[in-house]
Amino acid sequence: MSRNFVVVAIVTALIFILPMAAASAANRGPDQIDIFGGERGKIPFPHAKHQDNLKDCNICHSVFPQEADAIKTLKAQGTLKKKKVMNLQCIKCHKQEKKAGKPHGPVTCSTCHVK
Ligand code: HEC
Ligand code: HEC
Ligand code: HEC
Incomplete structure (x- = not known):
């Protein structure tokens, strides 16, 4: 596995996971x-x-x-x-x-x- 691939995979994961985590934390209701x-x-x-x-x-x-x-x-x-x-x-x-x-x-x- 190339180093570039690992970097791209980590960056991609962060782009998708961070907003999802933020959304679920925000959706606690009143x-x-x-x-x-x-x-x-x-x-x-x-x-x-x-x-x-x-x-x-x-x-x-x-x-x-x-x-x-x-x-x-x-x-x-x-x-x-x-x-x-x-x-x-x-x-x-x-x-x-x-x-x-x-x-x-x-x-x-x-x-x-x-x-
Ligand atoms: C002790 C019971 C209970 C627990 C535990 C509970 N809820 Fe609720 N939740 C309710 C009730 C009751 C309502 C209101 C339902 C209604 O109005 O008919 C509600 C409504 C909601 C709503 C919609 C609110 C709105 O008016 O838009 C959301 C979103 C929500 N809960 C998220 C969560 C999340 C996330 C958790 C866990 C972190 C959680 N609830 C834990 C009882 C609970
Ligand atoms: C699994 C347990 C559990 C469930 C299910 C639960 N409660 Fe409670 N409830 C508690 C406990 C424990 C307290 C006391 C919290 C404290 O005083 O720190 C409490 C406290 C309360 C209080 C008083 C809060 C205050 O500030 O004095 C109300 C009102 C209440 N519950 C309503 C409800 C209603 C309505 C539901 C159903 C939609 C519900 N509860 C479901 C465990 C529960
Ligand atoms: C811990 C809080 C709590 C207590 C104590 C409580 N209720 Fe409720 N009651 C609720 C909640 C929440 C609902 C709405 C959800 C449901 O229908 O299960 C409800 C719904 C009802 C309904 C249905 C209303 C409808 O038209 O849909 C009736 C009737 C009712 N309660 C009567 C009573 C009576 C009589 C008592 C005392 C013996 C009582 N309740 C004690 C929380 C409570």
Whole structure:
């Protein structure tokens, strides 16, 4: 392998990889999101705090995509059951953390749902 080839390969890799890394770092979405909660009222959600604490995006985003109003859209299409995210993600985790005596999120209705 010639030296020139190695240099060209490294430069090419950097040209493609650096913008991709920058784009994925920038695409964390908003720090704070009001999740749609229908008649029960919206749910103010500290997104950045969860991202920092949980590290793995897929803990939540395996069920709905990284898009604005993803939950509302999937529920309207009938592909995501109402209260599924709430019960199987939010409340499930908060209760586990509470039981373990760790800092935890809210587990009562009106602490999450605000009118
Ligand atoms: C604890 C759950 C949770 C975790 C972990 C999480 N997210 Fe989210 N994310 C949400 C919720 C809830 C929404 C809002 C969906 C909606 O509005 O229907 C959202 C929305 C988004 C959006 C779209 C926001 C918008 O309004 O444009 C992006 C982008 C996103 N997340 C990226 C990420 C990335 C990247 C990570 C990992 C670093 C991550 N999320 C981790 C729950 C989470
Ligand atoms: C940890 C926060 C949290 C708590 C506590 C909570 N909810 Fe929710 N709730 C949500 C989120 C987020 C959604 C939207 C996602 C979904 O439907 O799974 C939601 C959705 C709902 C919906 C469906 C709304 C719709 O029209 O789509 C109802 C009804 C509801 N919650 C009732 C309740 C009741 C009753 C309680 C108390 C027993 C409660 N929630 C406690 C976060 C919470
Ligand atoms: C895998 C675990 C996990 C999941 C899933 C999760 N949370 Fe949390 N949440 C936490 C922990 C841990 C805290 C406490 C963080 C702290 O106080 O440092 C928290 C805190 C919160 C708080 C209070 C934040 C504050 O600043 O006091 C809210 C509101 C909240 N979560 C809403 C939600 C909603 C809505 C969902 C579902 C979309 C959700 N959480 C999903 C672990 C989780």
